Amino acid sequence: MSTVIKVENLAKQYRLGLVGTGTLRDDLIGWWYNLRGKENPIHKIGEVNDRTQKSQSDYVWALQNINFEVQQGDVMGIIGRNGAGKSTLLKLLSRVTAPTTGSIKLKGRIASLLEVGTGFHPELTGKENIFLNGAILGMRKHEIKRRFDEIVHFAGVERYIDTPVKRYSSGMYVRLAFGVAAHLESEILIVDEVLAVGDAEFQKKCLGKMGDINKGEGRTILFVSHNMASVRELCNRAMILEKGTVAQIGPVEKLVRSYVQNPLLVKSENDLIDDAKSRRGHGEVRFTKIEINSGQTFLDPDKEIVIEFSCKVFKPISSLYCYMAVKGVLNSDFVTSIGPLRIADAPLSEGQLIHFKMTIPAGTLRTGMYPLYFWTGKLKEGPIGENYPYDVIDSVYYMNITSDKNERDLGYNPDQPGGYFNMPCKLSDVTFI
Amino acid sequence: MNQSTDSWSKVIQPKSSLLDLKLKEVWEYRDLIMIFVRRDIVAVYKQTVLGPLWFFLGPLFTVVTFTFVFRNIANISTENIPAPIFYLAGTTLWNYFSASFNGTSNIFVANASIFGKVYFPRLVAPISQIISNLLKFFIQLLMFFVFWVYYYLNGQISINSYALLFPLLVVLMALMSLGIGIIISSMTTKYRDLQNFIGFGLTLLMYATPVIYPISAIPEAYQPFIQFNPLSPIIETFRYGFTGAGTFSWGALAYCSGFTAVVLLIGLVMFNQTERTFMDTV
Numbered sequence: 001m002s003t004v005i006k007v008e009n010l011a012k013q014y015r016l017g018l019v020g021t022g023t024l025r026d027d028l029i030g031w032w033y034n035l036r037g038k039e040n041p042i043h044k045i046g047e048v049n050d051r052t053q054k055s056q057s058d059y060v061w062a063l064q065n066i067n068f069e070v071q072q073g074d075v076m077g078i079i080g081r082n083g084a085g086k087s088t089l090l091k092l093l094s095r096v097t098a099p100t101t102g103s104i105k106l107k108g109r110i111a112s113l114l115e116v117g118t119g120f121h122p123e124l125t126g127k128e129n130i131f132l133n134g135a136i137l138g139m140r141k142h143e144i145k146r147r148f149d150e151i152v153h154f155a156g157v158e159r160y161i162d163t164p165v166k167r168y169s170s171g172m173y174v175r176l177a178f179g180v181a182a183h184l185e186s187e188i189l190i191v192d193e194v195l196a197v198g199d200a201e202f203q204k205k206c207l208g209k210m211g212d213i214n215k216g217e218g219r220t221i222l223f224v225s226h227n228m229a230s231v232r233e234l235c236n237r238a239m240i241l242e243k244g245t246v247a248q249i250g251p252v253e254k255l256v257r258s259y260v261q262n263p264l265l266v267k268s269e270n271d272l273i274d275d276a277k278s279r280r281g282h283g284e285v286r287f288t289k290i291e292i293n294s295g296q297t298f299l300d301p302d303k304e305i306v307i308e309f310s311c312k313v314f315k316p317i318s319s320l321y322c323y324m325a326v327k328g329v330l331n332s333d334f335v336t337s338i339g340p341l342r343i344a345d346a347p348l349s350e351g352q353l354i355h356f357k358m359t360i361p362a363g364t365l366r367t368g369m370y371p372l373y374f375w376t377g378k379l380k381e382g383p384i385g386e387n388y389p390y391d392v393i394d395s396v397y398y399m400n401i402t403s404d405k406n407e408r409d410l411g412y413n414p415d416q417p418g419g420y421f422n423m424p425c426k427l428s429d430v431t432f433i
Numbered sequence: 434m435n436q437s438t439d440s441w442s443k444v445i446q447p448k449s450s451l452l453d454l455k456l457k458e459v460w461e462y463r464d465l466i467m468i469f470v471r472r473d474i475v476a477v478y479k480q481t482v483l484g485p486l487w488f489f490l491g492p493l494f495t496v497v498t499f500t501f502v503f504r505n506i507a508n509i510s511t512e513n514i515p516a517p518i519f520y521l522a523g524t525t526l527w528n529y530f531s532a533s534f535n536g537t538s539n540i541f542v543a544n545a546s547i548f549g550k551v552y553f554p555r556l557v558a559p560i561s562q563i564i565s566n567l568l569k570f571f572i573q574l575l576m577f578f579v580f581w582v583y584y585y586l587n588g589q590i591s592i593n594s595y596a597l598l599f600p601l602l603v604v605l606m607a608l609m610s611l612g613i614g615i616i617i618s619s620m621t622t623k624y625r626d627l628q629n630f631i632g633f634g635l636t637l638l639m640y641a642t643p644v645i646y647p648i649s650a651i652p653e654a655y656q657p658f659i660q661f662n663p664l665s666p667i668i669e670t671f672r673y674g675f676t677g678a679g680t681f682s683w684g685a686l687a688y689c690s691g692f693t694a695v696v697l698l699i700g701l702v703m704f705n706q707t708e709r710t711f712m713d714t715v
Contacts, residue, residue: 006441091712095552098710099446135464164479
C-alpha cells in the first residue's frame with residue numbers, strides 16, 4: 001500500500017475580527033519583513049487555539065504542526081469538537097485555501113464535498129447542475145454523461161431532474177451533491193459533515209456507497225463527522241483534532257473510544273451550556289457532576305453499574321424528578337430508560353445541593369458502547385402539557401461495557417453482542433423423534 | 434518513506450512561483466468554462482418573457498438616447514456618417530469591454546460562496562466571463578450589422594480593408610478586459626475601496642474613449658490624452674474599417690497590443706498569487 005496523502009508541518013493562520021486599517025498595517029509590516037528576506041513576525045507559531053479563551057493577539061492558528069499520512073484505501077475519520085480545525089484541514093486538503101506553512105503532498109485527484117450544494121446554481125435544473133458540479137470537481141463532460149443515470153438514480157430525484165434546483169429541498173440538494181461526488185472518478189474523496197441534512201435512509205445509503213467505493217474501487221476517503229456511529233462503521237483509521245493540533249491518530253475503534261471518554265464531562269453547571277445539542281433545559285436545576293462507577297473507564301457486564309449524580313438548585317422549584325435513558329450508539333434510539341424517578345416532591349430553595357445514585361444490576365447490559373441521556377425536571381401537571389426540563393445532558397457520557405471473557409463464558413460474542421440485553425429465556429423440552 | 438518527490442501528483446505549499454500561471458490546468462477544466470458560459474447566458478433570460486431579446490433591447494435604447502442627447506442636443510460631430518451607426522459601432526464594442534471588465538473585476542467577491550467550498554482553477558471563472566460576454570457581444574453585433582447593411586445600401590457609409598482587423602480587435606479587447614479585470618479583482622479581495630471607484634470610473638473611462646465622439650472632434654491639445662487610452666485605437670479602428678469614419682494608425686494599434694500583453698501578464702501573476710488565500714480575507 002502506498003501513501004496517497006502526506007502532510008508535513010502544516011499550519012494555518014487566520015485573522016480574528018474584521019479586516020480594517022489594522023490589517024493594512026500588518027500587511028505593510030509583513031511586506032517590509034519579506035523585502036528584507038526575514039520571516040514575517042506575524043507567522044511565528046503562537047498560542048494554542050482555544051475557542052473559549054479570548055486571545056491576546058489578532059491572529060489565530062487554526063491548525064498547527066499537523067503531520068500525518070494516509071495510505072491508499074484508508075478511510076480516515078477526522079473527529080474533534082467544534083473549532084478543533086477539522087474543516088480548516090479539509091479546506092487545505094481540497095485546495096480551497098493555501099496553508100500558512102508546511103506542505104501537503106497528494107497522489108491522485110481529490111473530490112471534496114465540504115458543504116451542501118457546493119457550486120449549485122439555483123437557476124439551473126438538476127440535470128444542468130450535475131454537469132456543472134461534475135465539471136467543477138474536475139470531470140470531463142463525457143465522464144459525467146457516462147455516469148449520469150447512475151447519479152440520478154442514486155440521488156433519487158428523477159422526478160425533479162428538469163426543475164431548477166432553487167425549488168429543491170435541502171435534502172434533495174445533498175442527495176444530488178453527494179451523488180455527483182460519490183460517482184466521480186477521483187482517487188481521494190473528502191466528505192465533511194454534510195450528510196446530516198439528509199434523512200436516515202439516505203445517510204445509510206451514503207455510508208454504504210462510501211463503503212463500496214472504498215472497498216470496491218480502493219478509493220481513499222477522509223470523513224469528518226460528529227456521529228461516532230458512522231465513523232466507527234465506515235472508517236478504519238481515525239484522527240482526533242484538538243485545538244488545532246493532532247491529538248491522536250490510530251485505529252478507529254481505539255480512537256472513538258478514547259474520544260467519547262475524553263472527559264468532556266460535566267464538572268460544573270456551565271459546562272457544555274453553549275453546545276445546544278448536548279445540553280438543554282431551562283436551568284432551574286443543573287447537574288454539577290455525574291460519575292459512573294467512580295470514573296472507571298471500562299465497565300464489566302458482570303458487575304453492577306453505579307451512577308452518582310450531583311445537582312444544584314439555581315431557582316426555587318416545586319418538585320424534582322429524574323430520568324435516565326440508555327441509547328444505542330448506532331442509531332441513537334433509546335435502548336431503554338428508567339424514570340421519571342421522584343427525587344423531591346416538595347419545594348426546594350435556591351442553593352440546595354442534591355446527591356443521588358442510580359444502580360443498574362449486574363448482568364443487565366451486554367458489551368458495547370451506550371450513550372447516556374440524563375434528564376431532570378418537573379412532571380406535567382394534569383393530563384395535557386409536557387414535562388418541564390431543568391437540565392438535559394444528551395450523549396455526553398457513555399457507558400463502555402467490555403469484557404475479556406470469551407463467548408462461551410459470556411453466553412454471547414462480546415464483539416458482536418447481538419443486542420443490548422440479556423433476555424431471560426429458558427430452553428426446554430428438546431426432544432429427538 | 435522512500436518515495437521520490439516527483440511521484441506526487443500535487444504538492445500544496447504556502448507559496449507558489451510567480452510564473453506558475455497554471456494555464457495547463459485551466460485547459461483541463463475547459464468543460465467547466467463552457468458550462469459556466471452557458472450558465473451565464475441562460476441565467477440572463479430564465480424566467481423572462483422576452484428571453485434573448487433582452488440582449489438587443491439594451492443597446493437599442495442606448496443608441497436612441499445617445500442620438501438624441503449627443504447628436505441632436507449637444508451637436509457633437511459623428512464625422513459625416515449617420516449618428517445611429519456611429520454610436521452603435523462605439524457602444525457595441527464599449528459594451529463588450531465594460532461588461533467583461535465588470536464581470537471579471539469582482540470575480541472573487543461574486544464567487545466567494547463557490548470558491549470557498551471547492552477547488553478548481555480560479556481563472557476558469559474570469560475566462561468564462563470573457564467568453565459569455567463575447568457571445569452576448571456577437572448577438573449585439575448582429576444588430577449592428579442590420580443597421581450597417583441598411584446604411585451601406587443607402588450609400589451613407591463605406592467599408593475598407595481595415596475591417597479585416599476585426600478579429601484582432603476582438604481578441605485585444607477580450608484580453609485587455611481580462612487583464613485589467615483580474616488585476617482589479619485581485620486588489621479588491623481584501624480592501625474593497627477600489628470597488629467603489631469602479632462604478633463611476635468605468636463611466637468616466639467611457640467619456641475618455643471615442644465612443645460618442647470621433648478623435649478628430651477633440652481639440653488638438655487634448656488628443657494625446659485620448660490616444661493614451663489603449664481602448665481608443667480599438668474603437669477607432671473598428672469604426673474606420675466598417676464605416677470609413679475616423680482615423681487609423683498602426684502605431685496606436687501596436688501600442689494597444691503591447692499594453693494588453695503587459696496588463697494580461699501582470700494580471701495573471703497577481704491573480705494566481707491572490708487565489709491561493711483570498712478565501713481568508715474576502
